[in-house]
Amino acid sequence: MSPRNKFSLSSLASLAAFVLLLGVMALWPTQPVHAEGEPAAAVLTTTVNLAATDTSITVPVVITPTGAYTYSSVSFVLNYMTTCVRIGNVTSDIVLKQSSFTGSYANDADQGKLTVAVWDQTGSQDALASGVLIEVEFALETACLNGTITQTVFSFATSPAVTFGRGDNSGSDTGVGYQGVYTLDINSVPDITSNSFNAAENVSGSRKLGDLTATDPDDSSFTFALATGCGSSFSNDGFSVANSDELWTTRTFDFEIEDTYPVCLQANDGRGGVSAAEIVTVTVTDANDAPTWLELNGATLFDEDPAGTVIGTFATTDQDDGETFTYSFVAGAGDTDNDQFTIDVNSLKAKSGVDYDFDTKSLYKIRVQTSDGEATYERQFTIQIVAKSELSLPGQPDVPNVVADGSTSVAVPILYSARGNSVVTATFEVAYNTACLNYVNMTGLQTGFSHVGSADADDASPVSINIASSTTSLQEGVIGYLNFRGDASCDTGAWRGDWYDLDITAAPTLKATGDVAVNSIGADGKLIVVANDDRGDCNSDEAINAGDLPAIVIEYFDDGSEEHGTGNSLANNSWLWSPEGIYSGSAIGCDANADRILASGDIGCTARKIFGLACSTSVAAASATPAIVRAPAAIAASPDASVTLPVILQSEGNNVSSMAFAVKIDTTQIAFDPTDADEDGVPDAITLNSPDGMLRMAFYDAATGEIQIVLSGMTVPLPVLEDGIVASIQLTGKAAASGALAAVTLEDVSLGDTEGGTLPVAVELVAPEGAWHSLYLPVAIR
Numbered sequence: 001m002s003p004r005n006k007f008s009l010s011s012l013a014s015l016a017a018f019v020l021l022l023g024v025m026a027l028w029p030t031q032p033v034h035a036e037g038e039p040a041a042a043v044l045t046t047t048v049n050l051a052a053t054d055t056s057i058t059v060p061v062v063i064t065p066t067g068a069y070t071y072s073s074v075s076f077v078l079n080y081m082t083t084c085v086r087i088g089n090v091t092s093d094i095v096l097k098q099s100s101f102t103g104s105y106a107n108d109a110d111q112g113k114l115t116v117a118v119w120d121q122t123g124s125q126d127a128l129a130s131g132v133l134i135e136v137e138f139a140l141e142t143a144c145l146n147g148t149i150t151q152t153v154f155s156f157a158t159s160p161a162v163t164f165g166r167g168d169n170s171g172s173d174t175g176v177g178y179q180g181v182y183t184l185d186i187n188s189v190p191d192i193t194s195n196s197f198n199a200a201e202n203v204s205g206s207r208k209l210g211d212l213t214a215t216d217p218d219d220s221s222f223t224f225a226l227a228t229g230c231g232s233s234f235s236n237d238g239f240s241v242a243n244s245d246e247l248w249t250t251r252t253f254d255f256e257i258e259d260t261y262p263v264c265l266q267a268n269d270g271r272g273g274v275s276a277a278e279i280v281t282v283t284v285t286d287a288n289d290a291p292t293w294l295e296l297n298g299a300t301l302f303d304e305d306p307a308g309t310v311i312g313t314f315a316t317t318d319q320d321d322g323e324t325f326t327y328s329f330v331a332g333a334g335d336t337d338n339d340q341f342t343i344d345v346n347s348l349k350a351k352s353g354v355d356y357d358f359d360t361k362s363l364y365k366i367r368v369q370t371s372d373g374e375a376t377y378e379r380q381f382t383i384q385i386v387a388k389s390e391l392s393l394p395g396q397p398d399v400p401n402v403v404a405d406g407s408t409s410v411a412v413p414i415l416y417s418a419r420g421n422s423v424v425t426a427t428f429e430v431a432y433n434t435a436c437l438n439y440v441n442m443t444g445l446q447t448g449f450s451h452v453g454s455a456d457a458d459d460a461s462p463v464s465i466n467i468a469s470s471t472t473s474l475q476e477g478v479i480g481y482l483n484f485r486g487d488a489s490c491d492t493g494a495w496r497g498d499w500y501d502l503d504i505t506a507a508p509t510l511k512a513t514g515d516v517a518v519n520s521i522g523a524d525g526k527l528i529v530v531a532n533d534d535r536g537d538c539n540s541d542e543a544i545n546a547g548d549l550p551a552i553v554i555e556y557f558d559d560g561s562e563e564h565g566t567g568n569s570l571a572n573n574s575w576l577w578s579p580e581g582i583y584s585g586s587a588i589g590c591d592a593n594a595d596r597i598l599a600s601g602d603i604g605c606t607a608r609k610i611f612g613l614a615c616s617t618s619v620a621a622a623s624a625t626p627a628i629v630r631a632p633a634a635i636a637a638s639p640d641a642s643v644t645l646p647v648i649l650q651s652e653g654n655n656v657s658s659m660a661f662a663v664k665i666d667t668t669q670i671a672f673d674p675t676d677a678d679e680d681g682v683p684d685a686i687t688l689n690s691p692d693g694m695l696r697m698a699f700y701d702a703a704t705g706e707i708q709i710v711l712s713g714m715t716v717p718l719p720v721l722e723d724g725i726v727a728s729i730q731l732t733g734k735a736a737a738s739g740a741l742a743a744v745t746l747e748d749v750s751l752g753d754t755e756g757g758t759l760p761v762a763v764e765l766v767a768p769e770g771a772w773h774s775l776y777l778p779v780a781i782r
Contacts, residue, residue: 037066037067037068038066038067038173038174038175038176039063039064039065039066039067039071039074039162039164039173039175039176040063040064040066040162040175040176040177040178041061041062041063041064041074041076041133041156041162041175041176041177041178042061042062042063042064042156042177042178042179042180043059043060043061043062043078043154043155043156043178043179043180043182044060044062044180045180045181045182046180046182046183047182047183047185048182048183048184048185049185049187049271050140050184050185050186050187051186051187051271051272051273052186052187052188052189052272052273052274053272053274054140054186054272055139055140055145056137056138056139056140057085057137057138057140057182057184058135058136058137058138059135059136059137059138059154059180059182060097060132060133060134060135060136061078061116061132061133061134061135061136062130062131062132062133063128063130063131063133063164063175064130065127065128065129065130065164066130067164067173069166069167069168069170069173070127070128070166070167070168071127071128071164071165071166071167071173072119072120072125072126072127072128072165072166072167073117073118073119073120073128073164073165073172074116074117074118074119074128074133074162074163074164074165074175075115075116075117075118075160075162075163075165076115076116076156076157076160076161076162076163076175076177077113077114077115077116077156077157077160078113078114078116078136078154078155078156078157079112079113079153079154079155079156079157080112080113080114080138080152080153080154081112081149081152081153082109082110082111082112082141083141083143083149084140084141084143084144084149084152084184085138085139085140085141085144085152086109086138086139086141087107087109087114087136087137087138087139088139090105090106090107090114093136093137093138093139094116094134094135094136094137095134095135095137096118096133096134097131097132097133097134097135098118098128098129098131098132098133100120100122100126101118101119101120101121101126101128102118102119102120102121103116103117103118103134104116104117104118105117113157114136116134118133118134119165120167125167125168125169126167127167128164140184144184144186145186147186149184150183150184150185151181151182151183151184152181152182152184153179153180153181153182154179154180154181154182155177155179155180156177156178156179157177158177161174161175161177162174162175162176162177163175187218187219187269187271187272187273188216188217188218188219188273189216189273189274189275189276190214190215190216190219190222190267190268190269190273190274190275191214191215191216191267191275192212192213192214192224192265192266192267192275192278192280193213193214193215194210194211194212194213194214194247194280195278195279195280195281196280196281196282196283197209197210197247197280197281197282197283198282198283198284198285199249199253199261199282199283199284199285200253200284200285200287201252201253201254201255201284201285201286201287201289202252202253202254202287202289203252203253204252205250206248206249206250207248207249207250208242208246208247208248209247209248209249209282210246210247211245211246211247212224212241212245212246212247212265212267212280213245214267214275216267216269216273218269218271218273219269219270219271219273221269221270222244222245222267222268222269222270223244223245223267223268223270224241224244224245224247224265224266224267224268225241225265225266225268226239226240226241226263226264226265227264227265227266227277227278228264228277229264229266229276229277230262230264230277230278230279232262232279233262234262234263234264234279235261235262235263236263236264237251238250238251239251239261239263239282241265247263247265247280247282249282253284254284254319255284255285255286255287255319256289256319256320256321258284259283259284259286260281260282260283260284261281261282261284262279262280262281262282263279263280263281263282264277264278264279264280265277265278265279265280266278286320288320288372288374288375289318289319289320289375290318290372290374290375290376290377291316291317291318291325291370291371291372291375291376291377292317292318292319292377293316293317293377293379294314294315294316294317294368294370294377294378294379295314295315295316295317296312296313296314296315296348296368296381297312297313297314297315298310298311298312298313298348299311299312299381299382299383299384300312300383300384300385300386300420301350301356301383301384301385301386302385302386302387302388302519303356303357303358303385303386303387304387304388305350305356306350307349307350307351307352307353307354308349308350308352309349309350310347310348310349311341311347311348311349311350311383312347312348313346313347313348314327314343314346314347314348314368314370315346316370316372316377318372320372323372324372324373325346325370325371325372326370326371326373327343327345327346327368327369327370327371328343328368328369328371329341329343329366329367329368329369330367330368330369330378331367332367332378332380333367333380334365334366334367334380334381334382335365335366335367335380336364336365336366337364337365337366337383338366338367339351340354340364340366341354341364341366341383343368348366348368348383356385357385358385358386358387358419358420359387361385362384362385362386362420363382363383363384363385364382364383364384364385365380365381365382365383366380366381366383367379367380367381368380368381384420385420386419386420386421387419387420387519388419388519388520388521389416389417389418389419389421389423389508389510389518389519389520389521390415390416390417390419390520390521390522390523391414391415391416391426391428391479391504391508391510391520391521391522391523392414392415392417392504392522392523392524392525393412393413393414393415393430393482393502393504393523393524393525393526394412394413394415394525394526395523395524395525395526399499399525399526399527399528399576400412400527400528401527401528401529401530401576401587402437402484402485402486402527402528402529402530403486403529403530403531403532403588404436404486404487404488404490404491404497404529404530404531404532405486405488405491405532406438406485406486406487406488407485408485409440409483409484409485410483410484410485410486410527411443411444411481411482411483412481412482412483412484412502412525412527413478413480413481414465414478414479414480414481414482415477415478415479416474416475416476416477416478416479417476418473418474418475418476421510421512421518421519422473422512422513422518423473423474423510423511423512423518424468424469424470424472424473424474424511424512424513425452425466425467425468425469425509425510425511425515426465426466426467426468426474426479426508426509426510427452427465427466427467427508427509427510428465428504428505428506428508428509428522429462429463429464429465429504429505429506430462430463430465430482430502430503430504430505431461431462431463431501431502431503431505432461432462432463432484432500432501432502432503432527433461433500433501434459434460434461435487435489435490436486436487436489436490436498436500436529437484437485437486437487437500437527437529438459438484438485438486438487439457439458439459439460439461439463439482439483439484440457440459440483440484440485441455441457441483442455442456442457442463442465442480442481442482442483443480443481443483444478444480444481445467445479445480446469446472446474446475446478446479446480447472448469448471448472449467449468449469449472449474449479449480450467450468450469451466451467452466452467452468453466462503462505463482465480467479467480473512482502484527486529486530487529488532490529491531491532497528497529497530497531497578497579497586497587498528498529498579499526499527499528499579499580500526500527500528500529501524501525501526502524502525502526502527503524504522504523504524506522507520507521507522508520508521508522528576528579528587530576530579530586530587530588531579531586531587531588531589532588533586533588533589534588534589535588535589535591535592535593535594535605535609535615536548536589536592536602536605536606536609536610537586537588537589538551538552538555538578538585538586538589538590538592538602538606539551539585539586539589540585540586540589544606544609544610545610548589548592548606549603549606549607549695549712549714550697551583551585551589551590552585552590552592552598552602552603552606553603553660553697553710554583554585555578555581555583555585555590555598556598556599556600556602556603556660556710556748556750557660557662557699557708557748558577558581558582558583558585571597572748573597573598573599573748573750574596574597574598575587575588575590575591575596575597575598577598578590578591578598590602592605592606592609592615592756593605593615593616593756593757593758594615595757595758597758599660599750599751599752599758600658600659600660600710600711600712600750600751600752600758601615601616601658601750601751601752601753601756601757601758601759602752602756603658603660603695603710603712603752604657604658604712604713604718604752604753604754604756605752605755605756605757606756607695607712607713607714607715607716607718607756608716608718608755608756609756611716613716614756615755615756615757616753616755616756616757624654624759624760625652625653625654626652626759626760626761626762627649627650627651627652627654627656627751627759627760627761627762628649628650628652628761628762628763628764629647629648629649629650629659629661629746629749629751629761629762629763629764630647630648630650630763630764630765630766631645631646631647631648631663631744631746631765631766632645632646632744632765632766633743633744633765633766633767634741634742634743634744634767635670635731635741635742635744636733636739636740636741636742637666637669637670637733637734637737637738637739637740637741637742638733638737638738638739639733639734639735639736639737640732640733640735641732641733641737642730642731642732642733643730643731643732643733644728644729644730644731645663645665645728645729645730645731645744646725646727646728646729647661647663647709647725647726647727647728647729647746648724648725648726649721649722649723649724649726650723651721651723654751654753654759655720655753655754656720656721656751656752656753656759657712657713657718657719657720657721657752657753657754658710658711658712658713658718658751658752659709659710659711659712659721659726659750659751659752660708660709660710660711660712660748660749660750661708661709661746661747661748661749661750662706662707662708662709662746662747662748662749663706663707663709663729663744663745663746663747664704664705664706664707664744664745664746664747665705665707665731665742665744666705666742666743666744667702667705668734668736669733669734669736669737669738669740669742670705670731670732670733670734670737670742671731671732671733671734672685672700672705672707672729672731672732673685673730673732674700674702680696681696681697681698682696682697682698683698683700685729685730685731686698686707686709686727686728686729686730687727687728688709688711688726688727689722689724689725689726689727689728690711690719690721690726691713691719691720691721691722692719693713693714693715693719694711694712694713694714694719694721695710695711695712695713695714696710696711697709697710697711698710706747707729708748709727711726712752713754717754718754718756720754744765745765746763746765749761749763
């Protein structure tokens with residue numbers, strides 16, 4: 001028989017013997033008595049340290065095959081506590097630890113019995129060695145895992161008993177089975193106890209919040225880590241664990257935005273005990289927040305407002321609720337005008353004794369601090385002083401004019417002065433004289449403005465104006481033009497023209513954005529309608545003749561023509577004064593040479609026109625050397641003493657053909673005799689040195705002490721005045737004179753050339769000491 005067959009027969013014989021052995025074991029007594037040196041099987045009593053995550057234990061079964069024989073097989077039944085442990089699969093959960101042996105296992109899970117048989121399946125019948133026979137992996141039941149059962153017992157059945165088979169096939173011996181007790185030391189899961197921390201707001205940088213702690217019956221040292229398994233919402237951003245048990249953060253907390261932060265953590269005891277993910281709450285503690293903004297809800301003051309007027313109120317932005325703030329002026333950038341205002345609680349007010357005047361100073365700078373009692377915030381403000389916005393029509397000296405023939409129109413500008421305000425809507429009315437003026441339309445509105453509704457274009461006083469813009473504010477200056485024509489029906493007979501009022505009938509209605517009313521005033525204007533006369537026809541008799549010469553002279557010295565409305569704001573020698581005053585001359589007619597001033601040149605020009613000649617129509621160039629007219633600045637005045645006052649011409653190369661001037665004396669000390677015994681039109685106390693063919697005229701106004709003298713050529717070509725004394729005036733000291741110097745002034749000086757034009761002139765007054773005081777003027781001063 002071959003060895004292979006021999007092995008197989010031997011194996012079959014061994015297996016048959018094992019089965020027979022099992023049958024015999026069932027007949028053994030329950031409590032056999034064992035002698036010394038008997039073979040044994042045992043589970044060693046021990047304590048097993050289990051991690052909370054462990055789910056099984058491994059139990060070794062050891063044998064001691066001692067005695068008179070060697071043993072090549074063993075069988076036994078191992079009892080176990082089904083309430084604590086179980087075997088899942090005998091094939092995978094039992095490991096045979098001795099080589100060249102075969103094991104057979106049967107598990108009764110309900111009874112907790114594991115039947116084991118191990119034998120040598122080779123023909124050599126190797127001997128079992130002392131030591132671990134098998135290792136059994138028992139799964140832990142819930143009762144063991146949660147600590148309800150802390151011990152489990154492994155024992156050997158006595159029926160059938162532990163049996164060892166002899167290696168020489170001579171039989172078997174009953175062995176001893178020693179039970180073992182396994183004490184299960186299951187590691188407890190840590191429980192995090194440091195479940196809340198406080199963190200101050202407004203603190204930046206990486207910092208420690210506190211130490212993390214946990215409890216565990218088994219351990220006292222733990223390692224903590226951020227986790228993600230917390231069921232509720234949490235945020236680990238900005239948090240970390242340092243040195244295994246310190247909670248740190250890099251977040252800058254803001255109590256007013258969020259006052260608690262849930263952080264998800266786990267604790268680990270290093271022996272497999274890891275706590276469930278738990279929420280640790282970081283509570284932000286409220287700290288005082290500094291104010292972050294300061295607002296002033298009004299920064300405008302009308303220059304007419306009294307002291308104590310509230311300009312605006314301060315308001316502070318601060319994250320803390322319920323704060324109370326105090327306001328005060330503080331030094332720093334923009335504090336220039338801190339002392340010009342007062343603060344009452346939270347109101348900025350106009351200060352007593354301060355004269356707020358838009359025209360003097362429209363902007364004030366202040367710097368204000370708000371305090372919550374601990375922290376402060378500062379800001380500078382600009383306070384704007386505003387006055388009433390003004391709509392005005394031109395008056396003196398820029399009064400417009402129009403000829404009363406209906407052929408042309410004049411554009412009267414409407415002027416706007418914002419005076420600190422912003423206006424988007426303007427409504428007003430302008431009344432005018434419908435007898436001599438015809439309204440045409442309004443043109444030239446500022447960009448962005450248009451008429452609200454239909455523009456008023458009918459010739460009926462008053463003109464109603466309503467303009468508005470949705471994109472811009474009115475800009476300083478002209479906002480539009482009212483166009484008028486002179487009515488030809490006014491130019492009848494001896495009518496020479498007149499000044500007419502253009503009246504803004506009431507305060508204009510001006511509004512800012514949001515339909516906010518703006519304080520305003522209206523300033524009336526003037527418009528002069530002049531007669532449609534020929535140049536030189538000063539008396540407006542529809543002819544240029546000798547009568548116009550004295551008319552120009554009278555108009556020239558007509559002081560009443562120099563006052564109208566607001567006074568001498570229109571140039572004293574303006575041609576537009578002609579229709580006004582004591583003598584109402586024609587503006588166009590009296591300004592014979594069309595240079596827009598009344599001067600002696602207009603007399604010479606009219607003389608030329610009488611003879612059909614043209615005139616120069618402009619003032620001589622300013623670069624021309626002015627002629628000089630001199631007179632003493634003062635004369636000695638003694639009672640009853642006579643003194644001669646000379647007036648001297650120095651032509652400086654100019655052809656002077658006409659001259660007009662007025663000498664004003666101090667009538668309290670000096671007397672002038674206006675007697676004209678020879679009735680030549682010149683008082684006998686005046687000697688005039690002029691060529692033949694010149695008009696000589698002199699007048700004396702006793703009320704003002706003014707001696708008015710005119711010299712002008714009357715024949716063509718116009719004669720020329722020679723240099724030297726042109727007039728000698730005899731004066732007499734009054735009884736009240738004390739011998740002191742009496743002042744003399746030279747006024748209304750003008751010169752005309754041989755072409756009827758106006759020459760530049762310088763007036764020089766000679767001081768009594770011999771020094772000259774000079775006043776250079778391009779034209780005569782009225």
